[in-house]
Amino acid sequence: MVERTKLKTDENALGGAIGQLVLPFAHTPRFAADDFVFSASNAAARSWLLGPTPWPDRRLALWGAAGTGKTHMLEIWAQMHDALLLQGPSLSHGHVAALFGAGGHAPVMAIVLDGADCCTDERALLHLLNTAREHGIALLMGGREPPARWPVVLPDLASRLRATMAVAIRQPGDGLLRVLLLRLLAERQIVVSQPVVEWLLRRLPRTALAMQEAVRRLDHAALADGGRVTRALATRALADMLVGTMMAEGKESEPEA
Template sequence: MVEHTKLKTDENTPAGVIGQMVLPFAHTPRFRAADFVFAASNAAARSWLLGSTPWPERRLALWGAAGTGKTHLLEIWAQRHGARLLHGASLSHAHVAALFPACGARAPLMAIALDSADECADERALLHLINAAREHGMVLLLGARTPPARWAVALPDLTSRLRATMAVAIGQPGDGLLRVLLLRLLAERQIVVAQPVVEWLLRRLPRTALAMQEAANRLDHAALASGRPVTRALAAQALADLLPAEPPLVPADQKNDGLRVS
């Protein structure tokens, strides 16, 4: 296990477990094809992104809640197609113009993936990207948390393009995939958690991928700050607002008081 250097207080450490000085390491997720877990929740998305069926207008939007694997699939698709991977929040008109040659020459790229496309504040840049990709016969993949038809946009032309974009959803993972996800998130952060504690967490955490990510992040901070392994008590403290309250313990000699017969 890599030793975590403890240098400064991490302001994101859960209240109640700050006791030492820690250096907050930024966790970089891995998006290798071999790390993607196939499941029923992502079957339709895999079929459209990794299959051979052509997309209408050569454009597709992949949407779903945070943590469900959209970015991972976009990364895999971009690697397979040699696509340029962009982010919606930083997309600008000048950025888009630089991707396409002047005078109608054929673009050197044949595919573009735009993650978090619904975070694009420059509507004209997004419209330009969609139009230019179409004109150059380029494949365009958009990733977002909601389907394009529901994005709040003001430009009528952009609204029309988005409504004409085929959208495929990636669903929330089932119990089996949530287990794999939590174990992988803990392993990536090199957090050692006993199996009984893992099972306890899986029974009590909200059934979403985002909750598993949040739990792994908090447990990492809590373990660093306390200098102790992740126990059930430490997990309960770090994840107090994510977990349901546990019923109070009843002494053994009081458990059957209500069943006594006089």
């Protein structure tokens, strides 16, 4: 899909612009419960979120690398418990004070704080933890490291974080990576042949974040190129991500489609 420019009236110049300009449509990930993929890598987290075991102090932290499904699980739990969803980077002391109001009571019984390890207002986070515990409000947090490793300065906050139950979400195995790649392609409506999918799975880094970045690049490259995703296009778009591509090119004769 391309955008026609009004600044160039020369037919040849306009023809050169076609295939280079791409409309910047933002992609919004889906976090529906039906879209979540169960696997061994998130089994412990699922057990704590969905199981009967109570959380110590009604507080739990999910941690893991980017792309492993933390936000998806946080969103699902928030929907199940009608929880208030907050973002760590934007959390402030005034925000927390306004949430609990003059009477000190929040209008919710469950709170989710995504990106909690990116909260820069330590007093706000400490106030949230203390007040949630005081009023029996379930608090679920997400971050890339366990709370005990978050770089905080306030001693009281560090103590609360060390006492927080933390559950890891591991990197997905090969089966889940395959499902993830196919789902990401489908979300962006990118049609890729099975041989190219297998080729990508053999060469991309074995992380969820790599699959997300690869699909984002393929989407942009296919729009700019105006064609389908082939092995040649994938090689150009993902040159710095593919493992052993140059060596394999001389040894394999895989189909282009």
